[in-house]
Amino acid sequence: MDGLMKDLRHNKVFASVKAVIYTVEFQKRGLPHTHILLWLACEDKLPTPTDIDRVISVEILDKVEDPRYYNAVRDFM
Structure with a gap:
């Protein structure tokens, strides 16, 4: 931290x-x-939502390529 x-x-x-x-x-x-x-x-x-989206983003893992991590994100997020 x-x-x-x-x-x-x-x-x-x-x-x-x-x-x-x-x-x-x-x-x-x-x-x-x-x-x-x-x-x-x-x-x-950051004045607009578009400006904010350039800084803050999320990526959901591929269900086929990374099923273990995809399921962890699905279950715990």
Whole structure:
């Protein structure tokens, strides 16, 4: 988590980050997940959904090529 926070604050992933707050929670199976809130400089905010989609994305694995991982994503996400 420390490495991710350092990247977000200093490596310009989202240009100018003014502040960060996060919390780590543990779910029923004991797996951690994190909620992260970033404050960006006004000039660096992403104004449209298309701009946001360029930064945030997800890929669902192929059911035939990676059935084990596909099923894990399907079952737990």
